[in-house]
Each structure stands twice: as structure tokens, then as C-alpha cells.
Amino acid sequence: MMKIELIDIMGNDLSVVNAARVSYSKTKKSFEQSDEKLIKYLAEHNHWSPFAHASLQFRIKAPIFVARQLVKHQVGLVWNEVSRRYVDFPPELYKPETWRGRPKNSKQGSDGEIKLDQTIEYSMESAMESCLITYNTLLEKGVAPEQARMVLPQSMMTEWYWSGTLYAFSRVCNLRCKPDTQKETRDVADEMSKICDEKFPYSWKYLTE
Secondary structure: OOEEEEEEEEOOHHHHHHHHHHHHOOOOOOOOHHHHHHHHHHHHOOOOHHHHHOEEEEEEEEEHHHHHHHOOOOOOEEEEEOOOOOOOOOOOEOOOOOEEOOOOOOOOOOOOEEOOOHHHHHHHHHHHHHHHHHHHHHHHOOOOHHHHHHHOOOOEEEEEEEEEEHHHHHHHHHHHOOOOOOHHHHHHHHHHHHHHHHHOHHHHHHHOO
């Protein structure tokens, strides 16, 4: 099961406002209605630096194939992930609730639902179980975890800390919340977007419009 948890946060919408107003040597102690207009202007005219003075830190649990999509986003973000070089506790594998079809008019994404018969379902379960058995056997034989991990599938769950600026996460969500993004990746991005919207309602509104 995937999990997205907010660990830490720095700043709020007022932080963005004050970062912009410091150009005029001004500082505000409370957010006012006029400040929303300033945030709107900054976002619409791509004045991104004030949004980089607010930041968030998430702890995320998701399958490797999802993590490898998200880690492509690097600018303004920092990523630290659990390493199978150092741990050998039992791996957890991800299994989707439904299987989706391949889209007819696109090279990516999915379309509709595919029903698999029991033979294929059993074959998949056996393949996953075989990976786990092989992994555990290698460890029992004394093989280093950093090598034994190579037999584990992309469905293995991983965890990471992901920290970055509000602006950087808006770039992630503007791309990964789109309908043509892989659903599992979109599920993570949607939850992150929900949290960012809750903590930075005005900034997030205009950064993601």
C-alpha cells in the first residue's frame, strides 16, 4: 500500500509575499487580501524565486516503478531512499487492484480495465514469490545484500524522504497530476498536491492553474 506523509514544512503564503516584497525593503506580519493579487502576479509572470523560500519534506512509500518516474524531477529537490545494500528485512511487493489496458492512440498511459484469468494471475503470483524465495536463499547462502537485491522485481515497495521548495513540487504536480500520467504515479502526485494546497492555499492555487 502506498503512503504519502508530510514530515516537515517551512513557511506559508506570507513567506512567499515577504520574499517578494523584500525588494522594496518591506515586511508584512499578516496575510491580507491584496497579497493574493501579488501571488497571482508572481505565478502568472513566472517570478518563481519567492516560491522557493517555502519548502516541504515528505516521506513516501511506493513501488520502485513509481519511484523511478518521480526521481527524474531533480531541480530544487533532494531525495534520500532506503537502500537494500544496508537492509535485508523482508521485501513488500505491490499488487494493483485492477489491470489496465494498453491505449490504442498513445504510446503511454492506459485505457480501460483488463480481466486476467486465474492461470495468468497464478503465474504472476508464482513469479513474484519465486523472486522473494531466491532473494532470501541468496542471503542465507551469505551473498551480500547489495548483490542479492538484483533479483527483486520493480513491484517491490521502497521508501524515501523527498524535500524541496514549493515551486519545485508545483512543477512535479503540474506534470504528474495530468490524466495521461501513469495512475500509480498520479496517485502519489495527487496526494502531494492535496497537502500543498492545504498548507499554501493561495500560492498553490496559482502555481497549479
